Amino acid sequence: MAALASLAHDLVSLFYPRVCLACGNVLYKNEMILCFHCLYHLPKTNFHLSADNPCAQQFWGKINFQAAAACYYFTKAGKVQHLIHHLKYKGYKEIGAYIGQLYGPELKRSPYFKSVSAVLPVPLHPRKQAKRGYNQAEWFALGLSEGMKIELDTTTLIRSKASETQTRKSRFMRYENVKEIFTITTTESLANRHVLLVDDVITTGSTLEAAGNALMEIPGISVSVASIACATH
DSSP, rough: OOHHHHHHHHHHHHHHHBBBBBTTTTTOTTSSOOOHHHHHHSSSGGGGOOTHHHHHTTOOOOOOOOOOEEEEEEOOOOOHHHHHHHHHSOOTTHHHHHHHHHHHHHHHTTTTTTOOOOOEEEOOOOHHHHHHSSSSSHHHHHHHHHHTTOOOOOSEEEEEEEEOOTTTTTTEEEEHHHHTOOESSSTTTTTTOOEEEEEEEESHHHHHHHHHHHHHSTTTTTEEEEEEEEOOO
């Protein structure tokens, strides 16, 4: 039976080859989502090991996040952008969970993130989520919650207003576009806790800043942020 299953797998792969979602090369049997080369050579930031990393510096003077980090560097036309494009627009939501599961243990070992007890994805507006079919940040948060063995909270922070696309907007325009679109449903469950707010990519940080400001209404809360990728300036 095992031999037949293996043969069936080989035949399917012959006509419908699985490919690495970063570089496009055909995956071997024991590879998933990323080929081994991309798994070990995508540009990791290691920002979780430093308090004053470039990702954290984007928020200085704007909002008092406890810590900030991203798994990969984001560059235009690079493999990480290709990966994010598949996650956001091609329906490969499992990319988010996969990277979260990989990155979660690294964050848990960091002195800046080890006290985090809940992870919250930046929410999409219900209409946008219905159109896309899923929230890519929520899938990343799901993987992180599994990798860090902490709570996943998708109900405390909500997106109460729709916003225009952030593409091609300046930093100021991005912040104006999102500054009052997030609200919280309760102040009780996360009071006096360290939480991790996550999104897929940090560019200007405006969306995370706006979501973080909403969370800061919760008494005693500490907020850190993380993303799959970060475009440093």
